Amino acid sequence: KAGVTQTPRYLIKTRGQQVTLSCSPISGHRSVSWYQQTPGQGLQFLFEYFSETQRNKGNFPGRFSGRQFSNSRSEMNVSTLELGDSALYLCASSLDSTYEQYFGPGTRLTVT
Amino acid sequence: ILNVEQSPQSLHVQEGDSTNFTCSFPSSNFYALHWYRWETAKSPEALFVMTLNGDEKKKGRISATLNTKEGYSYLYIKGSQPEDSATYLCLRTYKYIFGTGTRLKVLA
Numbered sequence: 001k002a003g004v005t006q007t008p009r010y011l012i013k014t015r016g017q018q019v020t021l022s023c024s025p026i027s028g029h030r031s032v033s034w035y036q037q038t039p040g041q042g043l044q045f046l047f048e049y050f051s052e053t054q055r056n057k058g059n060f061p062g063r064f065s066g067r068q069f070s071n072s073r074s075e076m077n078v079s080t081l082e083l084g085d086s087a088l089y090l091c092a093s094s095l096d097s098t099y100e101q102y103f104g105p106g107t108r109l110t111v112t
Numbered sequence: 113i114l115n116v117e118q119s120p121q122s123l124h125v126q127e128g129d130s131t132n133f134t135c136s137f138p139s140s141n142f143y144a145l146h147w148y149r150w151e152t153a154k155s156p157e158a159l160f161v162m163t164l165n166g167d168e169k170k171k172g173r174i175s176a177t178l179n180t181k182e183g184y185s186y187l188y189i190k191g192s193q194p195e196d197s198a199t200y201l202c203l204r205t206y207k208y209i210f211g212t213g214t215r216l217k218v219l220a
Contacts, residue, residue, distance in 0.1 A: 042212055
């Protein structure tokens with residue numbers, strides 16, 4: 001069974017630009033969650049999608065948005081990038097929130 | 113408790129020692145508690161998902177217990193090995209809040 005994949009793995013962007021990150025969950029998993037990891041803040045929850053609907057949202061500004069497609073693949077978009085958005089972005093998939101989450105390798109975003 | 117707290121923050125033990133850490137969380141609005149093991153340069157690996165008060169789960173030398181009424185979960189490692197060295201994280205799925213983690217170093 002293929003694991004969770006994320007693309008791209010590394011990305012360098014300039015302040016003010018926007019970026020789209022992609023996450024392909026394990027086959028059969030309908031829940032996809034996104035997390036941001038920064039050295040100072042640890043792992044923070046961005047949002048969770050289940051069957052194409054955003055079910056939970058963390059405390060991030062509206063510049064962070066996401067969506068989920070009918071095949072459960074999910075994208076996360078960050079507009080008007082700021083230096084503080086530099087982080088490792090992880091996605092995780094599961095059957096549902098009371099099941100184990102499987103994490104992808106992450107996308108390392110650097111904003112200059 | 114308003115947040116998810118883990119203690120201790122870091123821990124050094126000798127190979128063969130048994131150890132345990134704590135995850136404390138608000139006892140209201142409980143859905144599930146996840147435990148993860150996170151090694152440097154790797155992705156978090158799921159250990160347990162605990163949903164019911166009194167739950168006890170075990171995977172090899174690692175086990176966990178859950179008390180939803182008082183808002184805590186313990187993770188135990190029996191006979192620690194150097195490969196157990198990692199950061200252990202708990203996640204409360206109500207509002208998806210991670211604890212700050214316990215960094216374990218097992219000395220050979």
